[in-house]
Amino acid sequence: QQQVKQSPQSLIVQKGGIPIINCAYENTAFDYFPWYQQFPGKGPALLIAIRPDVSEKKEGRFTISFNKSAKQFSLHIMDSQPGDSATYFCAASGGKLIFGQGTELSVKP
């Protein structure tokens, strides 16, 4: 019940494409859903986050979609660029943050 399941494990898109990363959770006590971006050799960086009373949130080219009834949320990256190539982690918090397993994104020029 404490798990956050993330898919796909890896993703390759062409520049300008819209990669979509999906996450699912079971624990309805989770009340905050952040996404982190991690480049090789660096720590994760908080990218964008959403609360369950909102169905969508945009920050620049990054959008979170949230489906409370399905207990799923996803990250969309609009007009993806090679510089977006990184590992993305979803997470969920009900007091303690639980991370998904990560998605390695590669954006080809």
Next chain:
Amino acid sequence: DAGVIQSPRHEVTEMGQEVTLRCKPISGHDYLFWYRQTMMRGLELLIYFNNNVPIDDSGMPEDRFSAKMPNASFSTLKIQPSEPRDSAVYFCASSSDRAVLPQHFGDGTRLSIL
């Protein structure tokens, strides 16, 4: 803003040795977190502090691990004695957010126990 600073960046040591990892959080942040990252288990919370006080250490694997925060600008994670299965990247993070979420991570310490 210098960010969260961790040292050393890399540590290679023999099994059985004591290992000390260090962290300087962002000034003014009330929360400090220690995470461990491995391929098998992903990112795991080991312990977190609020105002220098340990709040939740349920993620600390066993008694060989200990963490301290003697003041607001410094924390250590110690492993004694170290074992090969402790090999991982250890991250420190800090936050000023009341939601108790790590906002800023350091670049980590890559620990290899031979």
